[in-house]
Ligand code: SF4
């Protein structure tokens with residue numbers, strides 16, 4: 002069984018946010034409004050955050066693309082009373098909307114702010130990917146046509162792409178990658194099997210300096226950042 | 230067909246190319262539903278249509294996924310070599326451009342004769358026939374009066390094919406007054422290159438192969454075009470080859486490019502020219518320049534050398550720029566030693582009075598180190614070999630009209646080298662200089678928002694007796710229209726396109742309708758064909774035999790490149806590989822060489838009767854004249870274009886709005902960025918509501934206390950502050966152009982954007 006992980010090369014990243022927009026388009030993540038933004042209620046499964054330090058003229062700001070970290074020891078999983086969020090065997094931490102009771106414990110527990118509460122009524126925008134008919138369900142589930150109001154959402158590592166690829170025998174990480182990785186113009190996002198020493202992600206981690214966010218939390222994130 | 234094009238075609242046919250990137254592309258069959266579909270209930274139809282983006286003038290090749298007739302996803306087209314199949318974040322925002330709820334769905338006519346800011350035009354829907362016959366009649370009457378020059382055509386962000394058609398219409402009708410937005414962007418950049426090598430164009434840089442980038446105010450990762458190419462190449466040169474390119478960014482503001490660079494060097498605003506000359510001083514005095522190139526391929530070096538050595542030693546220039554002399558020398562040594570190196574100038578350095586000279590001074594650094602037409606240096610963009618258009622038919626009216634002086638005073642004593650002086654037009658309209666404007670048509674233009682001194686544009690638009698606006702939505706300019714013509718968006722129409730200079734080799738993209746037009750809208754090319762037909766005579770003749778409508782015109786111009794169905798299937802045509810070292814042909818100067826002393830400029834000024842002195846042709850530095858008194862207005866106002874500023878004249882796009890300012894984690898807004906120490910002195914705290922006041926006007930916004938900005942400068946992001954339609958844009962943020970004064974780089978007519986003084990105080 003693979004253990005999927007992501008490697009983001011900050012030395013290549015341009016801070017362009019194609020990843021964040023592509024995630025919204027791929028997964029029908031609702032957009033926000035000025036009011037929701039003000040209240041920090043805009044749902045984002047992916048966000049490029051800015052971390053700054055220092056003073057003029059030696060200021061330093063880093064832009065860090067952040068999906069869910071798919072922690073191997075995920076606090077969100079531990080705290081969920083409804084077992085709505087769970088870790089799949091392949092390491093993807095997933096959220097079952099139907100089981101979620103909207104208690105938001107996981108939002109509090111996640112050290113990365115990776116989760117969003119869906120305050121919105123289900124709506125359908127013209128540009129959203131439509132629901133496939135039931136007889137096509139064998140072609141891979143399409144999980145996000147209609148969002149459920151009042152539950153928590155987050156990045157899925159685009160498991161629908163991964164599952165489909167595995168079923169069709171395609172190479173995940175080469176032929177098929179998550180939407181954010183596909184959209185990255187700088188090719189700064191890599192995806193693959195962390196347990197396969199020959200995968201590109203493993204090779205990068207073996208040959209380059211890397212860090213994970215908030216290592217001290219003991220969450221064992223599966224998103225790695227390459228520094229220079 | 231070039232060998233490369235052939236290989237690409239094989240790849241698309243799904244054969245055996247091993248490039249993993251190609252395979253990861255959904256267009257080539259990864260995560261999409263299979264195209265063979267079950268019949269009956271709940272049928273899903275799906276296709277990927279190659280087309281191109283128009284959210285900026287890079288006009289990237291894209292593929293759009295269409296499910297059940299709805300466009301749901303945009304990705305790059307792997308056949309494009311300019312951006313190597315990549316796009317920027319705005320490509321997917323194209324979906325929200327197409328499905329924008331604020332789009333106008335039918336032609337509109339104004340019922341309220343009063344015009345002005347905030348005045349309701351009283352729109353009423355009319356038919357296309359009525360709209361176009363009214364416009365046609367007006368045009369006909371004006372032309373019959375023998376005053377075709379009194380028609381003003383304004384052009385914002387359009388497809389290349391629409392630009393070609395609009396230009397042809399201007400010529401056939403007989404007006405010299407076709408005005409694009411270029412005068413607000415990088416005309417001074419262009420003039421600087423022209424002074425050196427005779428090419429009046431934006432410079433192209435061989436980013437992919439360079440080892441060192443020295444950016445003078447160029448926002449390479451946010452707004453410099455071709456943007457998606459820069460983003461792709463950035464990844465390449467910073468992490469996909471053994472020798473990582475070094476990047477040094479000179480900018481008073483810590484931009485996204487600066488934060489991703491190896492070194493940020495804040496500079497006193499407006500002094501980039503002096504810095505370039507000091508770098509030249511260090512390179513020359515330390516004997517680091519490319520002797521071979523300078524001796525064989527350049528002229529005027531001795532005068533240039535004397536200028537540089539006499540006046541611009543790093544110690545002196547350190548006092549001007551605020552950059553330590555040692556840093557100047559360090560940059561100079563690295564620049565000369567780490568070839569191929571690029572000195573890259575952008576708006577931040579050149580949109581100033583005397584911007585042409587600054588641009589020239591920076592451009593000369595490339596020649597000093599031999600980075601001209603070499604791999605990894607400055608290159609010369611090839612234009613796509615579209616099928617040439619026949620000479621337009623012309624009558625006396627057209628010939629006479631075109632010969633009249635233009636409203637923007639281009640190529641006059643006022644703006645001697647200028648090709649277009651966008652911002653001058655407002656004043657010319659107001660002063661009937663050199664004659665009154667009777668009628669204007671704006672194609673996707675929005676100058677009373679995007680040009681400094683917005684109020685003048687409002688007054689000018691109010692004054693124009695008959696104004697027609699063509700765009701997909703109601704912009705600030707559209708509110709002054711007598712007739713509004715609703716356009717299709719770029720996913721609904723036919724066009725051909727290419728990017729601004731950058732790649733070297735030529736590349737064409739075909740836009741084809743991805744979905745049926747959603748509303749009763751038309752393509753601007755079709756509108757012009759229609760109007761030309763109504764005008765008859767030579768105007769009509771000029772549009773005969775070139776395809777008859779947008780689709781036909783695109784085919785006429787491009788089907789010579791490759792078979793038409795192949796173009797439609799692939800969406801992209803790539804020209805032959807770029808050839809370097811064309812020294813026998815590229816220099817369009819009196820000496821036939823790269824000129825450190827500009828023969829082109831001296832000849833032009835002489836022709837216009839100006840006196841030439843020993844400095845005129847040299848890239849010397851002159852201190853900037855500011856607008857406003859430094860005691861009353863102690864700070865300078867600067868602006869920048871964040872990547873998610875959609876450049877079509879609207880910002881009514883939630884995806885772009887909610888991630889608008891990545892550096893600040895801010896969306897749905899903009900604010901004034903102010904250095905912490907400056908803010909402390911002014912007793913302003915982060916988040917305070919403040920007035921930003923120039924000698925011309927003031928705007929109220931929030932303060933963002935920021936470490937990444939020169940203490941003498943404040944900065945406001947462009948793209949917000951819309952007043953017109955659109956719930957996601959209207960009333961959000963402020964528009965700095967409301968308070969920026971009107972000034973120019975004299976030679977090129979480039980609007981000076983950064984020399985307005987301001988003060989900031991709590992509201
Ligand atoms: S990043 Fe947060 S949401 Fe994601 S797995 Fe870790 S704890 Fe859970």
Ligand code: SF4
Pocket residue numbers: 023024025027028046047067068069155156157158159179180181182
């Ligand atoms: S992996 Fe998929 S779901 Fe997660 S951030 Fe990337 S695009 Fe979004």
Ligand code: SF4
Pocket residue numbers: 009013014015016017018019020021049066184185186187188189190
């Ligand atoms: S798309 Fe790539 S380059 Fe752009 S912000 Fe995301 S990771 Fe960085």
Ligand code: SF4
Pocket residue numbers: 282283284285286287288289316317318319320455456457
């Ligand atoms: S660079 Fe310009 S044309 Fe290309 S995808 Fe971005 S907005 Fe569209």
